[in-house]
Amino acid sequence: MRHIAGHALSELRAHPWRAALSGLSLMVGALAIVAINMLSLITAEVFIAAAEQQDGRAATFGARLQLGVTQPDQLRAALLATTPVTVGGGAAAIVAEPSIRTGAGRPEDPIGTPLSFQEMRLIAGELSRVKRLPVLQGRWLAEDSAGAVELLFNQAAVRRWGGVGTVLRLKVTNDQPAITAAGVGIIADGGGDPRIYASLPALLRLRPAVLADTEVRLLIHHPTADIGTLTGIANRVALAAGGRLDGNLVRADQTAYLLEQLKSQRLAFSAVAAVALAIAALGILNIGLASIGERTRELVVRRAVGATRTAIVGQILLAAIAVGLISAAGAIGLAIVGAQWWVPTQIDPATAIEPPGVPWFAVATGVLATTAATLAGSIIPAVVAARLDVATALRD
């Protein structure tokens, strides 16, 4: 075995260009698998991220809450009632969408200037964990700001009003004067229209009737909990808030549906990866057979001086495996560099898309497939070499 390994190494040294080209071909094959897999992951991530921005992470359930005039203490109690959800990585939030025509204006506008329409969401709880809403600048809303109403702007709202530090007058109820609020952060919510998110607990202290004409939804995200458990929690939240659930808790996120839809896309990507690798394997086979043709004389001389067929097969396969392993190591290194450093720089930070990280499964698949392709591409030349008629050693 040691001698066969020695012959294999001497073979690599003897034909460095051939070995390098074979290795490069395999490395490209393995990298193609990793790259195609990453492309597939990123493509899926684009859809998933958009869906999770809009509707919630997998899995998010929602139900309408029917509330009357809610006191700040009741809201606090309701949020406290969501605590069991946090066990195991869950989160909950209350989102209110005022049914009145909400408006906003600048404090410096002349008195009497009407406020212009502005879409608004009033939020409490951990909405940033329920939905994928990355903070691009500034910070998320404080859990309990002492009196001041804090705002978050989406990117379109930033273009309309300004960013962090912008002070606005907001109309959130019909019969009461506008309140003043300040922007503390900019988030990516995937929306194209300007939207402002206001802190519900702070708003409730200033305008206790704010939820009276408002559609309120409870959103609960938990990766594993069953709907029965979550319904129980939702009922306790509604009771603590002084209201009740209006209807059943239903799945709100679209990720399961999207993943199902993306299956065929993944299959197509896998097929492309398989084709890339097959091309690499055929390249190796071609190089291998050409090499055997070129080295017939050397191989029969080796057989004549005592090499068995096994030794010849072993020598050719070991050399191929060595090339395969070196290529695989190179592919792993490049895949890590690409996934850790290059891919993140290509993703717009103003999106909710999270870089997929090193796709270890794809890397492992690439390495295994590369080795398999090396063997598949070398085994035929090895067998051909072992079957050469050794008597031709005596004929030129």
Added chain:
Amino acid sequence: MNVIEADGLCHGVWLPGRQRLDILRGVELAVAEGESVAITGRSGSGKTTLLALLGLLTPVGEGTLAIAGRNVTNLSDRNRALWRNEHIGFVFQSYSLVRHLSAYRNVELPLRYGEGLHYRQRAQRVESALDSVGLRDRARSKPRQLSGGEQQRVAIARALVRHPAVILADEPTGALDVDTASTVLRTLRTACRERRTTLVVVTHDPQVAQGMDRVVRLMDGRLA
């Protein structure tokens, strides 16, 4: 003691139309230890075929063959390779050195197959073999850096390095000029004589044949 004993060796090939062409028709040959024999004959008379059979490069179809005291008639391909490695050395007309290996590595080649030797023993054997052909100082040279005569001497060293019972040489001087051929032949004869190695040479060259202990002629598939 005979190192080669061939009895009724036959060999033929099938031609298109299910016709058999008999090349060897019952060859009888016995060669003693240390003896040198030249096999001559016209082109196409079967000299190379006989050498391939004696060298275990081709399986014996009909007849029996014993090499170095063992009946090798029915050996498997693997066992023929191992027996060849241990007991038979080859010198080819076209040198047949592995071009990317140095002279040292070429000579070492048979030692790296079959029964393993410690690298120190291998080094000793290789240096001694290169010494015997006067090329120890060219050990690091690649075949392309050697002249034809030097390449053939490296091939002789490779044939000698395992201390085989028999060396089979196929037109060993066929590609060399007269002076170089004479040197190479002398080297081969001397090395075989010193080691009491049996030498079988296939040749067209009467001068080469005359330098052997015995000359046999292959005619119509039989030795005369």
